[in-house]
Amino acid sequence: MTAGKSDSDTGFREFNVGFDDDGIRLDRWFKRHLPDTSYTTVAMWARTGQLRVDGARATPGDRIAAGQMLRVPPPEADKAAADPDKPKRVRERVILSDEETELAQGMVIHKDFQAFVLNKPPGLATQGGTKTTQHVDGLLDALQYDNEGRPKLVHRLDKDTSGALLVARTSRAAAFFAKAFSGRTARKVYWALVVDVPSIEDGMIELPIAKQPGTGGEKMHIDEAEGAPARTRYRVIERAGNRAAWVELQPFTGRTHQLRVHMAAIGHPIVGDGKYGGAAAFLTGGISRKMHLHARRIKVDHPDGGSIDVTAELPTHFAESLKQLGFEEKLGDDLVLDEKTAPTREQMKSRAKAHAKSVRKERKGERRGRGVVEEKKPGAKPGAPKTGGARTGAGSKFGAPRSGPRVEGAKPAGRGRPGGAGKPGPRSGPGTR
Template sequence: MPDQFPAQEDTIRRFTVGHDDDGARLDRWFKRHMPQIGFNTISRWARTGQIRVDGKRAKPEDRIVAGQEIRVPPGGESLSKGPQRQRIQLTDEELAEADAMVLHRDRAAIVLNKPPGLATQGGTGTKHHVDRLLEAFVPEEDSKVPRPRLVHRLDKDTSGVLLTAATPGSAAFFSKRFSGRSAKKIYWALVTGVPDISAGTIDLALAKQPGTGGEKMMPDPEGQPARTKYRVVDRAGNRAAWVELEPLTGRTHQLRVHLAAIGHPIVGDGKYGGQAAFLTGSISRKMHLHARRLIIDHPDGTPLDVTAPLPDHFAASMQQLGFDENASDALPEEGPPPPSREDRKIAARRHAKDLRKERRGERRERTTGSPKPGKPTTKRSAAAAPFEKGGVKRSGVKKGKGSPQPAAKSSGKPAGRPPGKVAGKPASRKPSPRKPGSR
């Protein structure tokens, strides 16, 4: 937050970006600290160069860094903070519920263990959700402390690790890690039956389609690409299996649809597995999908690694099926993350730039008349280029006995087949001697 708010409105105002705003957009900074200045005014000031960040012109969408100085011109709306954000009044039970979910808390992040049945965000008819409970982490005595923000979501019936950002700057930081696929997420699930292949990758595009009981995500060749790594950790005969999942993409209901598509729906997932998703006996009918572990870069430069304990119904089912939680440490497989869409765009632009440079170099060589060694610049040299020094053809075929040679400069003979070669027969230098009496 800014160090101070000047009282006069007819002078140039200067503010220092605080740590809580590190990485935030400039227009978001205005919305938070000067909410009565409209976006149109901010855009006009930026367009005319009246807003400066460290003395340089800035755009509303530019990211700011802690310690930078923001110059705000006189005028606009009043600098008074105006009406404060309406605080959500939580009950004592809600405050205790929020506190019980905390797995890890520091200056940049609050990591929760979301219980099954609790929605991440509100919606029509949903009044009780994680986003509401985040109000518990804003102290009443200090209204300047920013409210934590969600940076990813879990389905209502999925339990486990849920990361929230403590500041706007850390929210931007973590969001980039999730969108760039550098965050590692490991899920545990119980499925009906046992997959034939004990480990592999499910590569099945998904799209939203109308279905029984509302819209569902369904396999669709024209849908969005979706990939999931899986590994069978243990099995209970042919009745059920404990699988470890690592989503390589982040489609809605991806893990649930992928497992149902290979014939082994998650236990308790009636939406995608129907009646086949429920086990007989005393196994709970709740969803058995748990975000077990999250590994993500932290703004302080160290990895944030958090593991969430299983909810009661999941732990009880594991015990009844004879599974030992210690059989897996929920470690993601080593290897670089798949390139994000932005990474692919950068690689494509780099390739196009290199190609243009190469073509300019070829044109330059043709005009100067001083070809580089080993690079053809004329039609004749290009024709001879496949056979270079060392006898290696560019297609990978070596010159050997009987291989064609470049034509001499002036042989005095008409072009045609090489002497001593006949189509369909091996070349010979001398005619074979006739046997006596033969014709």
């Protein structure tokens, strides 16, 4: 937004809509740039024709575009309508210490005009909370530089999870990225070390997740009856005998603690995750007791076109554990990121029903048309129903999902690296297939 210019004759002010405000509502523009002007005042200006966009009358709910010119009544009208006792809503920029500034700027692994990607270290919370004084959100003032607005978080990582964290630099970018995450077009790839080896090397976990009663929302659990749908794809990258496996995880929903809950539910908790895996989540032999869950890669469309595709280096404890178990880091990056996801059970059932309906309509049209009487074949039994079409009931391929943990996949993990010969590893838990 360019600075307001006043008409010397009328006192009206003119503002040029900036790139950062492209597409927002007019009332939202006032909240950002003239916060002391109440919605009631803006609505009154609109009713009396004093509020103009490119010379035309405007309403508070109109969307504005970059480059448009806003005409706003003089500051005196703004002050007269404002409550003199109401404090100004101006956020002061936080002054951080040299150590905090160095920490924040040292996390940056990608920077452009619209976004940062940070490599968040384990042990640093994304946002503040009870007894949490240092967090990523509190360090973002160090990344404001010369921008008018403060950078904004668009998603989060658990405190003990490391890796790629996207931060928007402008309000427009924040809205764009938020839509990408809610619409599931943003892709995130995690690496994890898990206890034991899944018997299926490439599987889809579909288990609903809800807050566990009695934990104050601090812990989640599988709840088939009232949980929110959650889907996670996993792929085994390498295995260390039957002791542990290195896996790639891709969440297709964004539930709290989703990856940790899903892997624990199929009997393979993430190494170091005592919250969901208990004592069984810790390996002996010098393997670090820290959480081994890392947001390795993030890929998302860019507001200005193209995409952001960034890989975050492993934290020291995770890299050392890979070496100690004999794993080669290159193998994980060689896996291709599939752009299309497998359909959900609900989608498969819906498609099957639609197919069955179309088949029935076609056969009904073949049997009889308007004004046409079919000639009976010799020996045909009257009233015998015809069979065919897709089945959607119990026992069919697209039938109702079974209760209990579900892991879908086709390839059993052999001994050694995935795809190798040998006996299958231990089953990944009850209800797997």
